[in-house]
Structures are given as structure tokens and as C-alpha cells.
Amino acid sequence: MAFHHVRFPLDIALGARGGPERRTDVVTLAGGGEQRNGREQRNGRWAQSRRRYNAGYGVKSRADMQAVLAFFEERRGRLHGFLWRDGIDYSSGGKAPTPIDQAIGTGDGTRTGFQLTKTYGAAFDPYVRMIAKPVTGSVLVAVDGVEVTTGWSVDVTTGIVGFAEAPEEGAEVTAGFLFDVPVRFDTDRLDIEWSNFDAAEAPSIPLVEILP
Structure with missing residues (x-):
């Protein structure tokens, strides 16, 4: 695997959805008397947050889908990382x-x-x-x-x-x-539905941040 210092198509990225993710274990206490019932213990499993995005929301046309398809193939699916512009946090x-x-x-x-x-x-x-x-x-x-x-x-x-x-x-x-955010595709498959001559629906094109 390698990291390709190239940015995902910006106009598509700015229409995407996503943000930071954390992993927290939450345990609801059931013992120890009435004063403890229902209380929680929480433990953060990740020291760093990790961002996830869905680029499918940014695909608005056949041309957009063709650009994503070419980018996906050049990255070999999940194999190679690349740059991603977070439209909120950049x-x-x-x-x-x-x-x-x-x-x-x-x-x-x-x-x-x-x-x-x-x-x-x-x-x-x-x-x-x-x-x-x-x-x-x-x-x-x-x-x-x-x-x-x-x-x-x-x-x-x-x-x-x-x-x-x-x-x-x-x-x-x-x-x-x-x-930019270093990411990779989080799928090895693009499931594309052609809805009409000049548009395409891509229900999910998941991306995940590559943590340092």
C-alpha cells in the first residue's frame, strides 16, 4: 500500500457528509443498591477521534460519478490512501x-x-x-x-x-x-445505479481517516 498525495475531487467532497467518530464503552450499573441502579460507567477506548465520510452525497451527475470511478480505480479501492477536504474543518x-x-x-x-x-x-x-x-x-x-x-x-x-x-x-x-485529511476508501466495491442519462445515484461511497 502507499499514500497518494492527491486530493479527491473537491467539488464532490464539498457536497459529502461526515465528521469525527469516537468509541466509548457505556455500562449501565444494575447492582449495589437503589442509589446505584441506572448509573453509568463510561470508558473512552480511543485517544484520538477518527473521521468518516460518505462521498456519495456529493455525486450530482454522470460526470461526477465518472470522476469518482476513475479516482477509485486509480487508488485500487481500499489499497492506497489520498487527501480529502473536509468542508467544515480545513x-x-x-x-x-x-x-x-x-x-x-x-x-x-x-x-x-x-x-x-x-x-x-x-x-x-x-x-x-x-x-x-x-x-x-x-x-x-x-x-x-x-x-x-x-x-x-x-x-x-x-x-x-x-x-x-x-x-x-x-x-x-x-x-x-x-x-486536508488523509483517508482511504472503506470499500472495495462501488455499487452504482444509473437513474437517467445525466445523473447517477451512489448510495454509499464510504471513506475513513488514516490515523498517524
């Missing part, structure tokens, strides 16, 4: 990134590599998500609130920002960016 802080959107680390005088991340929530229990597929040319970086335009680069296959010289100890490193 930016570090808003539609237009700024270099102070997300804190990605603190300098210690020797560290030169910083992983792009996006934080969801505030002080109560924030979730930090690794961003491995930033969009080429979209990444902005700042050190202690001052934008840095030279002396660093980003690997768009891993999301790691590398500095030529390590930021000073205690310096806050921040970044802004657009990003």
Missing part, C-alpha cells in the same frame, strides 16, 4: 489562517522540529489533533507572536515544521495553515 482557526492560530510548541534552544496541531476546546479538557497533511503554500509561522518568513520549512507529508536554527528557550512557536 483551517487552523478560520477561513484565512494567521501565524498565531495554533500553539505548536515551546522552544528549548535545541529543538528544531515542531508538529502542526489543532486544538479543539478551551481550558476544560482540550483535544489536540495532529495535522499531518497541510496544504502546500498555506502554512504561516510565528515565534513569540512575530511572524517568521524565512529560516524554516514544512514537510507537507508529515506536517512537521523544521527550523534552520532552534527557537530560543521559552519561545512560543505558533502556526496557521489549511489542511
Whole structure:
């Protein structure tokens, strides 16, 4: 298997449905007296959320279905991963990134590599998500609130920002960016129904996020 650094057709992706999934075990207590009956114990089995999408909702025409068919065949079904644009969640802080959107680390005088991340929530229990597929040319970086335009680069296959010289100890490193989600097809079969000459119905084209 391999990862193909190519994006699923954007106009189809923006009409799709999907979002994050988590796995939680919920046990309803039945013993221990009346005070415990009906209470729950919950255990989160996944440390990271995993996104799932259905691209079938974005298929509006025969041309769309032909584009999906070609993309599916080139990926060999579930074999190879690819890039997916989440129409709701694709930016570090808003539609237009700024270099102070997300804190990605603190300098210690020797560290030169910083992983792009996006934080969801505030002080109560924030979730930090690794961003491995930033969009080429979209990444902005700042050190202690001052934008840095030279002396660093980003690997768009891993999301790691590398500095030529390590930021000073205690310096806050921040970044802004657009990003895609690494996914694969979650089926080896396309079940296509031709409804008329210029339209097709694709009940389900499931995709699942490839976690780092």
C-alpha cells in the first residue's frame, strides 16, 4: 500500500457528509443498591477521534460519478490512501489562517522540529489533533507572536515544521495553515445505479481517516 498525495475531487467532497467518530464503552450499573441502579460507567477506548465520510452525497451527475470511478480505480479501492477536504474543518482557526492560530510548541534552544496541531476546546479538557497533511503554500509561522518568513520549512507529508536554527528557550512557536485529511476508501466495491442519462445515484461511497 502507499499514500497518494492527491486530493479527491473537491467539488464532490464539498457536497459529502461526515465528521469525527469516537468509541466509548457505556455500562449501565444494575447492582449495589437503589442509589446505584441506572448509573453509568463510561470508558473512552480511543485517544484520538477518527473521521468518516460518505462521498456519495456529493455525486450530482454522470460526470461526477465518472470522476469518482476513475479516482477509485486509480487508488485500487481500499489499497492506497489520498487527501480529502473536509468542508467544515480545513483551517487552523478560520477561513484565512494567521501565524498565531495554533500553539505548536515551546522552544528549548535545541529543538528544531515542531508538529502542526489543532486544538479543539478551551481550558476544560482540550483535544489536540495532529495535522499531518497541510496544504502546500498555506502554512504561516510565528515565534513569540512575530511572524517568521524565512529560516524554516514544512514537510507537507508529515506536517512537521523544521527550523534552520532552534527557537530560543521559552519561545512560543505558533502556526496557521489549511489542511486536508488523509483517508482511504472503506470499500472495495462501488455499487452504482444509473437513474437517467445525466445523473447517477451512489448510495454509499464510504471513506475513513488514516490515523498517524
